[in-house]
Amino acid sequence: MNLREHARANPLRHAKVASRAGSELRRQRFPLTARAHAIEDAGHRHSIGHAWSTAPRLGRLGWQERLYASPERVRYVEEVLGHGPQQSISEHRLKEVLGRALRELLLRCRERRTWRFADGQLEWWHSLLTTLEADLLWQARMLEVAREAAFSPKAKARWAEAIEAIARAPKYAGQKWPTGERLTPQLGLLPLGENPATGLWEFVHLQTGTEPTLGPDGRVLRDGEGKLALTPESGMIVVLLPGGRVPTDENEASLQRDWITRVDLDPFFLSSCELTHEQWDRVSLRRGFHYGADRPLVPANNNSWNDIAAMLQRGLGWCDFPSQARWEYGCRAGTTSSWWPGNDSKLLAGVANVDYSEPNRRHYPDIQSVGSLRPNAFGLHDVYGNVWELCGDVHLGSDATPRKSDGLIDGGADTLEYRVARGAAWHMPAVEAQSSFTGGEKSVSRSHTVGVRLSIHVTP
Numbered sequence: 001m002n003l004r005e006h007a008r009a010n011p012l013r014h015a016k017v018a019s020r021a022g023s024e025l026r027r028q029r030f031p032l033t034a035r036a037h038a039i040e041d042a043g044h045r046h047s048i049g050h051a052w053s054t055a056p057r058l059g060r061l062g063w064q065e066r067l068y069a070s071p072e073r074v075r076y077v078e079e080v081l082g083h084g085p086q087q088s089i090s091e092h093r094l095k096e097v098l099g100r101a102l103r104e105l106l107l108r109c110r111e112r113r114t115w116r117f118a119d120g121q122l123e124w125w126h127s128l129l130t131t132l133e134a135d136l137l138w139q140a141r142m143l144e145v146a147r148e149a150a151f152s153p154k155a156k157a158r159w160a161e162a163i164e165a166i167a168r169a170p171k172y173a174g175q176k177w178p179t180g181e182r183l184t185p186q187l188g189l190l191p192l193g194e195n196p197a198t199g200l201w202e203f204v205h206l207q208t209g210t211e212p213t214l215g216p217d218g219r220v221l222r223d224g225e226g227k228l229a230l231t232p233e234s235g236m237i238v239v240l241l242p243g244g245r246v247p248t249d250e251n252e253a254s255l256q257r258d259w260i261t262r263v264d265l266d267p268f269f270l271s272s273c274e275l276t277h278e279q280w281d282r283v284s285l286r287r288g289f290h291y292g293a294d295r296p297l298v299p300a301n302n303n304s305w306n307d308i309a310a311m312l313q314r315g316l317g318w319c320d321f322p323s324q325a326r327w328e329y330g331c332r333a334g335t336t337s338s339w340w341p342g343n344d345s346k347l348l349a350g351v352a353n354v355d356y357s358e359p360n361r362r363h364y365p366d367i368q369s370v371g372s373l374r375p376n377a378f379g380l381h382d383v384y385g386n387v388w389e390l391c392g393d394v395h396l397g398s399d400a401t402p403r404k405s406d407g408l409i410d411g412g413a414d415t416l417e418y419r420v421a422r423g424a425a426w427h428m429p430a431v432e433a434q435s436s437f438t439g440g441e442k443s444v445s446r447s448h449t450v451g452v453r454l455s456i457h458v459t460p
Helices: 003-009 011-029 034-045 071-081 091-109 120-151 153-168 258-262 277-283 305-312 324-332
Strands: 189-194 201-205 236-241 268-271 388-394 418-422 439-442 455-457
Touching (some): 120 153, 120 189, 324 418
Antiparallel strands (some): 201 236, 268 455, 388 418
């Protein structure tokens, strides 16, 4: 019997051996805290049928201790050790879980990930070409998913229905599309239908995940207010917004920039929620650094503007930062008040994850799952608070002319150090979350209070 056959016949024994070996190797490469090692060792000591009430859970690790745990390892260990007190795991279930982990481990062990050459130049070329090959495979995969969203039999039927309905919809009356009178199928986007609460069409971006929860009829499930049932596996949901101009702020002490109301915006897609940490980790090379990632559907954060720009270059089609003109247009949803619910910050209760209390009675909320609060008239959630939302525009000292069709301000290489951020974060006062308030972040800065809401261009 060879090693592979023996492993299949004795998955538990080989999983323990492989786990110990992997732990020792990782300890040599990444010195972790004693607490993290204790949790690793606990998994080795426990045997079949043993009560798991004393086994520490990986979920209790701090973010620094989880840093070197791969997502696959976290899933497997939590699946085994993540049983509540007074519960035990069956031998059959344990073999099933560990056997699955072993099969993946065997596949990974067959891969040779490092090479050494006598000639340093050959080694450099090999490393470069290996990276290029991986990037090309990723791009091919992203293109395949994008094409499926537009040209598979299901997608063709959905798009035919969507194009006809959008041509008749009052909210899109008089809109000019890139190819003429009608919208055309967009790579990467699968139509989900019209939101009955807003009259606007919504789509799922399949490169960042799957469709939201579906009903027996194959259509997406919505509650009475038109809200979709999102899961951690769901892709980014975008709303097709009609073109127009940013409404003028009615307040005398307005923070609104004069030029922003004079830009004629073409129709565009804007994400209904901030990009989640699950969606980010599916498409980015920089994974697992998000604050609050132990909770589902929390916004991706702790990524700089440059990190997000690099992620967007990984074959995500026409996804981009929104210009601040697009952002404010979507945020206001036709309103002229300080916040879309009105001019009184108390109206933000149930709408915004910010500190909207009186100055001498401050409370400090925390980051929360996207889509938890009431959306605006465009169906956009969390436009105030939760995390600052980065835009594509440069910030401070730029007199550049806004770009036609989307109003982007790009002042050139000498102004790229700071980028615009909108909407404020959960710990900020409500005044900084006003629809016209403009903040800024360094392009290289990473913060757990900063994320992004993506925009997508309508293409021919």
